[in-house]
Amino acid sequence: MQERLIDLGRLTGIFRGDRQRMMAWIGIYLVEVPPLLASMAEHVEAGDDTALARAAHELKPQFHYLDAPAMQERVTALQEMTARHGAAACAALVVEIRGFGERIEQELRDHLQHA
Numbered sequence: 001m002q003e004r005l006i007d008l009g010r011l012t013g014i015f016r017g018d019r020q021r022m023m024a025w026i027g028i029y030l031v032e033v034p035p036l037l038a039s040m041a042e043h044v045e046a047g048d049d050t051a052l053a054r055a056a057h058e059l060k061p062q063f064h065y066l067d068a069p070a071m072q073e074r075v076t077a078l079q080e081m082t083a084r085h086g087a088a089a090c091a092a093l094v095v096e097i098r099g100f101g102e103r104i105e106q107e108l109r110d111h112l113q114h115a
Contacts, residue, residue: 005104007067008111014065023115025065026108033062037101040078040094044087052087052094053079063104071100 008022015021036055043052056078063071074097081090 002103004107005068005070005100006107010067011065019115023112026112029062029066030105030108033059034101034105037098040097041091044091044094047087049082049087052090053082056082066104066108068104071097071104074100 011022011025015025036058040052040055042048043055056075059075060072063069063075074093078090078093078097081093
């Protein structure tokens with residue numbers, strides 16, 4: 001069994017234990033974040049440094065709310081790598097981030113099923 005990537009304790013605290021608001025936030029995350037993660041590969045392929053850095057920047061708070069330090073570290077590294085070396089140099093890191101994103105998505109879907 002893989003180690004969990006998220007800890008919903010922070011999200012519970014943000015919403016002061018209001019499960020309905022927390023579930024609504026998770027629903028919004030599941031609609032908005034997977035396409036943003038998927039777009040990163042397109043930005044790499046297009047060599048669009050600005051769009052890739054912007055996507056990484058937009059993801060950082062989401063992973064903060066989910067208390068997902070492994071993803072926070074990776075999107076921060078992606079921003080820095082994009083600034084230093086350009087989008088084309090970030091292909092492997094984007095693949096890794098997307099894989100972690102799929103795992104987080106599954107963890108959240110599992111949480112919704114058992115809530």
